[in-house]
Amino acid sequence: MITGASSGLGFEMAKLFAKDGYDLAITGSSDRIFEAAETIRELGVEAYPHKADAAAYEGVEGFWDFVSDLDRPVEAAVLNVGIGIGGGSFLETSLEDEMRLISINITGTVHLAKRVVHHMVPNSRGKILIVSSISATTPTPYETVYGPSKAFGFAFAESLREELRETGVTVTALLPGATDTNFHANAGMGDTQIGSSSKNDKELVAKQGYEALMNDIDHVVGGDEKTKKEAEDNRTTSETEKAAIHAEKTRP
Ligand SMILES: NC(=O)c1ccc[n+]([C@@H]2O[C@H](COP(=O)([O-])OP(=O)(O)OC[C@H]3O[C@@H](n4cnc5c(N)ncnc54)[C@H](OP(=O)(O)O)[C@@H]3O)[C@@H](O)[C@H]2O)c1
Known part of the structure; x- marks a missing residue:
């Protein structure tokens, strides 16, 4: 599913x-x-x-x-649905839109994961893929609520993975970098640097997520070498520095 x-x-x-x-x-x-x-x-x-x-x-x-x-039996569950909201600062964006984002990216993921885990664990088998984002590794100004919602997905996946270690059910997180889907246009980010820049190929990113899921890898960054290096660098760069860099890419 x-x-x-x-x-x-x-x-x-x-x-x-x-x-x-x-x-x-x-x-x-x-x-x-x-x-x-x-x-x-x-x-x-x-x-x-x-x-x-x-x-x-x-x-x-x-x-x-x-x-x-x-x-x-559900052999694999990909909890992928997610939306972004950009196009302005937190001062300007709509609370209603942000509550909707939280409902889809966080609340809905927890809800479906609960059902899936209760289904898979008694079968002693199953694979769960949670689609997070490279945004989980940095503050995301001008996508103020989006990045934290994806940080939730990443930490949730790793937590669940550890709990389910002995059950036969595996959990993997996919952290895509910017990818060529409808995502940025739908998020109102068409006039940002990231919205108009070249992006990772969606077929490549999907394949990386699929292979990580099938090979029981805890998480994988989706994208080219530049994207993977960015995620690696984010581990050692300060939050304030990353926030300033991200703002340049996402400020309308
Ligand atoms: N693209 C990127 O740069 C990027 C980077 C990092 C992470 N991600 C993550 O990747 C995941 C997939 O995004 P994508 O890039 O593939 O975006 P996308 O092309 O916009 O696809 C989003 C999918 O979610 C569905 N959807 C949207 N709102 C929904 C709702 N309220 N209820 C049910 N389904 C809904 C859409 O279907 P309908 O059109 O039928 O509603 C569509 O199938 C998201 O979790 C996103 O956060 C994307």
């Missing part, structure tokens, strides 16, 4: 699972999820699309009910 699979990284990962013969339950908030299912079926597997709002409790629970009704 994959959340946020209508486009971008979720859709790319869906195609990788399909090529390896996995049937897929996928969700997104628009009718594009049904088109994604058509494409996946062309790869020779079954795809079960479900349209639901990941910002709503009923949306998340509804997707889990949909998956449960298939009455099949």
